Amino acid sequence: MTPLHVAMALVSLCGVAAWQVSLIPESLMQMTVGPTLVPAVVVGGLALLALIYGISAWRGQQADESLAEDQSALPGANQRLLSLLAGGVAFMALIVPLGFVIPGTLCGVGVARSFDAPVNAKSVVICALIASTFWLLFARILGVGLGPALPMWF
Amino acid sequence: MSSFDALMGGFANALQPVTLMWGFVGCFIGTLVGVLPGIGPALTIALLLPLTYHVPATSMFVMFAGIYYGAAYGGSTTSILIKTPGEASSMMTALEGNKMARNGRAGQALATAAIGSFVAGTIGTLALTFFAPMVVDAALAFGPAEYFSLMMVSVVAVSAVLGNSMLRGLIALTVGALLGLVGIDLQTGQARFTFGQAALLDGIEVTVAAVGIFAVGEALYLAWQGRETKTGEVMKVSGSLWMSKSDWSRSWKPWLRGAFYGFPIGAMPAGGAELPTLLSYYTEKKLSPNPEEFGNGAIEGVAGPEAANNAAAAGVLMPLLTLGIPTSATAAIMLSAFEGYGIQTGPQLFSSQGSLVWTLIASLYIGNIILLVLNLPLVGLWVKLLKIPPPWLYAGIIVISTAGVYGAGNSVFNVGLLFAFGLMGYAMRRFDFPAAPLIVGLILAPMAEQSMRQALTISQGEWSTFFTRPLSGSLMAVAALLLIVPPLWKQWRSRTSR
Amino acid sequence: MVFMSYSDDFALPRRDCLKWMGAAGLAATGISGHAQSAWPNKPIRWIVPFAPGGTSSIVARTIATELSKQMGVSFIIDNKGGGGGVPAMQEMMRTPADGYTIVMSHIGLMAVNPLIYPDSGYDVNKDFVPVTLLSRVPSLFVVHKDVPVTDLKSLIAYVKARPGQLNYASAGNASAGHLAMEALKLATGMFVTHIPYRGTGPALNDVLAGRIQLFSAGTPALLPHIKSGALRCLATGTAERIPVLPDVPTVAESGFKDFETVQWYGITARAGTPPEIILKLQQECAKVMKSPEVMAKYAAESAIPGGGTPNEYAAFIAKEQARWKEVVIKGQIKPG
Numbered sequence: 001m002t003p004l005h006v007a008m009a010l011v012s013l014c015g016v017a018a019w020q021v022s023l024i025p026e027s028l029m030q031m032t033v034g035p036t037l038v039p040a041v042v043v044g045g046l047a048l049l050a051l052i053y054g055i056s057a058w059r060g061q062q063a064d065e066s067l068a069e070d071q072s073a074l075p076g077a078n079q080r081l082l083s084l085l086a087g088g089v090a091f092m093a094l095i096v097p098l099g100f101v102i103p104g105t106l107c108g109v110g111v112a113r114s115f116d117a118p119v120n121a122k123s124v125v126i127c128a129l130i131a132s133t134f135w136l137l138f139a140r141i142l143g144v145g146l147g148p149a150l151p152m153w154f
Numbered sequence: 155m156s157s158f159d160a161l162m163g164g165f166a167n168a169l170q171p172v173t174l175m176w177g178f179v180g181c182f183i184g185t186l187v188g189v190l191p192g193i194g195p196a197l198t199i200a201l202l203l204p205l206t207y208h209v210p211a212t213s214m215f216v217m218f219a220g221i222y223y224g225a226a227y228g229g230s231t232t233s234i235l236i237k238t239p240g241e242a243s244s245m246m247t248a249l250e251g252n253k254m255a256r257n258g259r260a261g262q263a264l265a266t267a268a269i270g271s272f273v274a275g276t277i278g279t280l281a282l283t284f285f286a287p288m289v290v291d292a293a294l295a296f297g298p299a300e301y302f303s304l305m306m307v308s309v310v311a312v313s314a315v316l317g318n319s320m321l322r323g324l325i326a327l328t329v330g331a332l333l334g335l336v337g338i339d340l341q342t343g344q345a346r347f348t349f350g351q352a353a354l355l356d357g358i359e360v361t362v363a364a365v366g367i368f369a370v371g372e373a374l375y376l377a378w379q380g381r382e383t384k385t386g387e388v389m390k391v392s393g394s395l396w397m398s399k400s401d402w403s404r405s406w407k408p409w410l411r412g413a414f415y416g417f418p419i420g421a422m423p424a425g426g427a428e429l430p431t432l433l434s435y436y437t438e439k440k441l442s443p444n445p446e447e448f449g450n451g452a453i454e455g456v457a458g459p460e461a462a463n464n465a466a467a468a469g470v471l472m473p474l475l476t477l478g479i480p481t482s483a484t485a486a487i488m489l490s491a492f493e494g495y496g497i498q499t500g501p502q503l504f505s506s507q508g509s510l511v512w513t514l515i516a517s518l519y520i521g522n523i524i525l526l527v528l529n530l531p532l533v534g535l536w537v538k539l540l541k542i543p544p545p546w547l548y549a550g551i552i553v554i555s556t557a558g559v560y561g562a563g564n565s566v567f568n569v570g571l572l573f574a575f576g577l578m579g580y581a582m583r584r585f586d587f588p589a590a591p592l593i594v595g596l597i598l599a600p601m602a603e604q605s606m607r608q609a610l611t612i613s614q615g616e617w618s619t620f621f622t623r624p625l626s627g628s629l630m631a632v633a634a635l636l637l638i639v640p641p642l643w644k645q646w647r648s649r650t651s652r
Numbered sequence: 653m654v655f656m657s658y659s660d661d662f663a664l665p666r667r668d669c670l671k672w673m674g675a676a677g678l679a680a681t682g683i684s685g686h687a688q689s690a691w692p693n694k695p696i697r698w699i700v701p702f703a704p705g706g707t708s709s710i711v712a713r714t715i716a717t718e719l720s721k722q723m724g725v726s727f728i729i730d731n732k733g734g735g736g737g738v739p740a741m742q743e744m745m746r747t748p749a750d751g752y753t754i755v756m757s758h759i760g761l762m763a764v765n766p767l768i769y770p771d772s773g774y775d776v777n778k779d780f781v782p783v784t785l786l787s788r789v790p791s792l793f794v795v796h797k798d799v800p801v802t803d804l805k806s807l808i809a810y811v812k813a814r815p816g817q818l819n820y821a822s823a824g825n826a827s828a829g830h831l832a833m834e835a836l837k838l839a840t841g842m843f844v845t846h847i848p849y850r851g852t853g854p855a856l857n858d859v860l861a862g863r864i865q866l867f868s869a870g871t872p873a874l875l876p877h878i879k880s881g882a883l884r885c886l887a888t889g890t891a892e893r894i895p896v897l898p899d900v901p902t903v904a905e906s907g908f909k910d911f912e913t914v915q916w917y918g919i920t921a922r923a924g925t926p927p928e929i930i931l932k933l934q935q936e937c938a939k940v941m942k943s944p945e946v947m948a949k950y951a952a953e954s955a956i957p958g959g960g961t962p963n964e965y966a967a968f969i970a971k972e973q974a975r976w977k978e979v980v981i982k983g984q985i986k987p988g
Contacts, residue, residue: 010325038606092570107549116380139561611847
C-alpha cells in the first residue's frame with residue numbers, strides 16, 4: 001500500500017459519493033438550500049483535494065510512515081493485521097448466537113496473536129478471563145446491555 | 155434569603171457521613187461505567203439512575219452528582235492511558251494526554267485532567283449558583299445563524315489540529331464532513347448516503363468513529379508494525395507521578411480559559427462538549443510560547459480541554475434547571491432524574507422549590523470534591539495498568555471497546571463500523587493523516603448544514619443574515635480574523651526581524 | 653413514596669446498603685443462561701423515537717419511572733430521534749419479539765408515516781402490535797409573547813396581512829406538532845413556513861427567543877412557559893377547554909367546528925411478542941395510570957390517561973390513520 005493507493009481510494013470514494021448525491025431527489029418544498037447543495041459542495045471539495053494529493057503522491061512527495069527508519073514494519077505485518085481484524089469479525093459473527101464470553105475470548109485471542117502472543121491454552125484462558133471480567137462488571141453488575149454471557153444451551 | 159444563604163442551607167443538608175459515603179459509591183460506579191468506551195455520560199446515568207432511588211433521599215443527590223461527574227472523568231482516564239476516548243469530547247485529551255503518557259508523563263496528565271476537571275466543575279457550579287439566568291439569556295440569544303457562525307469559528311480552530319500537512323489535514327476534515335452528512339436530512343426527510351441501509355438512517359455515531367480511529371486504529375497500526383513487544387513495556391513511567399511546579403504554572407490558566415469556554419457553550423442547545431474542547435485546544439496552542447510541543451504532549455493541551463469538558467457538563471444544567479429545556483441526551487436523562495427526585499424544573503424552580511434545588515447544587519460541589527479525592531490517589535494504580543504486556547493490554551483494549559460500542563446500541567453494525575474505522579485509522583496513521591479533523595468534520599458538518607438552512611428559511615433566503623445579525627456577524631468576523639491575522643502576523647514578524 | 657423518608661433515617665446500616673446494591677443489581681440484570689424466568693427479569697429498553705426534551709420523552713419518562721418502581725426492573729429510555737421516527741422503528745424491527753424492547757408509538761409514527769415513507773421496510777399494522785394507549789395530550793397552539801395577537805381570529809388576520817413572513821417551528825417532519833399546525837393551516841387557510849428542528853427542545857429554544865413566531869406542541873413542554881408569560885396560548889386543539897388553561901378557547905370554539913387534534917402516545921411491541929407479555933404490560937400500565945404521581949402529572953397537563961386494552965388501542969389507531977390521511981395529502985407533508 002502506497003500513498004498513490006490512498007489517493008486512488010479517495011478518488012473512488014468521491015465517485016461513489018457523487019453517484020449517491022445524484023440519487024437524492026430534489027425537494028418539492030421551497031427552500032433556498034436544498035438537500036443536495038451541501039453534499040455536492042463537500043464531494044466537490046474532496047475530489048479537488050484528492051486530486052492534489054494524488055498528483056503529489058505520484059511525484060513521491062507524500063508521507064509513508066512505514067518508510068521512516070526504525071519505523072518500518074517487521075516481517076509478518078499483514079498476518080498480524082489480519083489476525084486482529086479476524087478477531088473483530090469473529091466477535092461480530094458470534095455475539096448474537098453465542099453470548100458475550102466466547103466471541104470476546106476469540107476476539108481477544110486474535111488481538112493477542114497480532115501482538116505476537118502464541119495461540120495456546122494460556123492465551124485462551126487469559127482472554128476468557130478478560131472477557132468474563134468485563135461481562136461480569138459491566139453487564140451483570142452495572143447493567144450495560146451486552147447480552148447473555150454464554151449461549152442458552154450451555 | 156440570598157443565594158449564598160440558600161447554598162449554605164443546601165450544604166447543611168448534603169454534608170452527612172452517610173451522604174458522603176453514597177457520594178463515593180456514585181463517583182466510583184460513575185467512573186467505572188464512564189471508562190467503557192462508547193458509553194458516554196448519558197447512557198451511564200440512564201443505567202445507574204435506578205440505583206439512586208434505593209438510597210435515602212438526601213444521599214440521592216450526591217450519589218447522582220458522583221455518577222454524573224464520574225462518568226465524565228472516566229472517559230479522560232482511558233483517553234490518556236490507552237488513547238481510547240470515552241466519547242468524542244475526550245478526543246483532545248486522547249491526542250495530547252496519550253502523547254504525554256508515552257513520554258512517561260502519564261501521572262502528570264492524569265493529575266492535570268483531574269484537577270482541571272475539579273476547577274472547571276467548581277467554576278461551572280458557581281456560575282450555576284449565581285449567574286444562571288444571565289447565562290441562559292445569553293444562550294437563548296444563539297439562534298441558527300449564530301450557531302452557524304460559531305461553527306465557522308470552530309472550523310478555523312480545526313487548523314490547530316491539522317498536523318504536519320495542511321493538505322492531508324483538510325482531506326481528513328472533508329472525509330469527516332462527508333461521513334457526517336450520512337443519514338436523513340432534517341429539512342426534507344430524505345435519506346442521504348445511506349445505500350438503503352436502515353442502520354445508517356441515523357447517521358454515523360461519532361463515538362464509534364472516534365473509538366474506532368483512535369483505539370482500534372492505533373492497535374492495528376502497532377500490531378502491523380510489530381515493534382511493541384520488542385521494546386518491553388508499553389509506556390515507561392519516569393520520575394514522580396505528581397505535577398511539578400512548572401506543570402502547575404502551565405496548567406492553571408488553561409483550566410480557567412477552558413472553563414470559560416465550556417459552560418456557555420454547554421448551556422446552549424446543541425452546543426455540546428466537543429466544540430469547547432476544540433476551541434480550548436486551539437486557544438492554548440495559539441497562546442503557548444512553545445506551540446510545537448502540541449501534538450507531542452503539551453500539558454496545556456490536556457488541561458484546557460479537560461476543563462472545558464467538565465465545565466460544559468456543568469453548563470448543561472443551566473437551561474435544564476431554569477427553563478426545563480434539556481440541551482443534550484445527558485440533560486434529558488437528568489431531567490427525568492430530577493422529576494424522580496421531585497424537582498420540577500422550569501421558570502418557577504428556584505422560587506417554588508428552593509431548598510431541594512440548593513441541596514442539589516451543594517451536592518454537585520461535593521460530588522466534584524469527592525471525585526478529586528477519590529481519583530488522585532488512584533493515579534498510581536491506573537499507571538500500573540500500563541505495565542501489562544502488550545498482547546493482553548491490547549486484547550483488553552479491543553475487547554472493552556467492542557463491548558462498549560456493542561452495549562451502547564446493541565448493534566452489530568456499529569461493531570462493524572468500529573473496525574472499519576479502525577482500518578481507516580491504521581491507514582491514516584501510516585500515511586500521516588491527522589485523526590482529529592476527521593472527527594471534528596463528522597460532528598460539525600451536519601450541525602453546520604442544519605443551522606445554515608434553518609437560518610436561511612427564517613430569514614427567507616437572505617444570505618446576509620449571517621452578517622447582519624449582531625452576534626452572528628461578530629462571530630463571523632472573529633472567524634475571519636483568526637484565519638487571516640496569524641499568517642499575516644508571521645509574515646510581518648519575519649520581515650521585521652530580518 | 654421516596655420523599656417520605658426525606659427527614660428520617662440517616663443511619664443506614666452497611667449491610668443494608670450492600671443488600672440494596674445487590675438487589676438493585678440483580679433486579680436490573682436478572683439471571684442469564686437458564687430456562688426462561690418470568691418476564692420481566694432484565695431491564696426493558698423503551699425506544700422513544702424523538703430527541704430528548706419533548707412531550708413524548710416527558711410522558712415516557714414519567715411512566716417509565718413508575719413502571720420501574722412497580723415492576724422492579726428498570727425501563728431504560730432510549731431516545732432515537734430524527735428521521736420522522738423511521739430509524740427508531742427499524743431499530744425496533746431488529747429486536748427480538750420477546751417483550752424486552754418496546755417502542756413508543758405516536759400519531760406521526762402510526763398514522764402518517766405509512767403515507768410518507770411507504771418503503772421504510774416495515775408495515776405498522778402487520779409488523780407491530782399495539783399494547784396500550786398511554787395518553788392523549790392536548791395540542792396547544794402558542795405564539796411568542798411579542799406577536800401582537802390575542803386569539804386565533806387575530807392571528808389569522810395577522811398572518812394574511814404578512815404573506816410568507818411568519819414561521820412555525822416543529823419537532824421534526826411528521827411530528828405531532830407539525831401535523832397539528834398543518835391541520836390548522838388547512839382549516840384556517842393560513843400560510844406559515846415550516847421550520848423543522850430535531851425535537852421539541854431545540855424548537856422551543858428558538859420560539860422562546862422569539863426567532864420563530866408560532867409553535868404547536870403538547871401541554872407538558874409548553875405549560876411552564878405559558879404560565880410564566882413567555883409564550884401565549886391562542887387555542888387548544890381539544891374538543892373542550894382544558895382545566896389547566898380555562899381561559900383559552902378551543903379551535904372549534906374559535907369558529908372551526910369539528911377541529912380536533914390531540915397528540916397521543918402509546919406503547920407498541922413487535923408482532924409475535926407472546927400475548928401474555930403484552931397483556932401483562934398493559935395491565936401494569938393500567939395500574940400505573942392510577943398511581944398518584946402519574947395522575948397528578950396528567951392532571952397538571954390536562955392529559956387524558958390511557959391504559960386501555962390492546963384492542964381498544966388498535967381501533968383508535970385505525971381511526972386516526974383514516975383521519976390524518978386527508979391532512980397529509982392536502983398539506984403535502986411528504987419528503988421530496
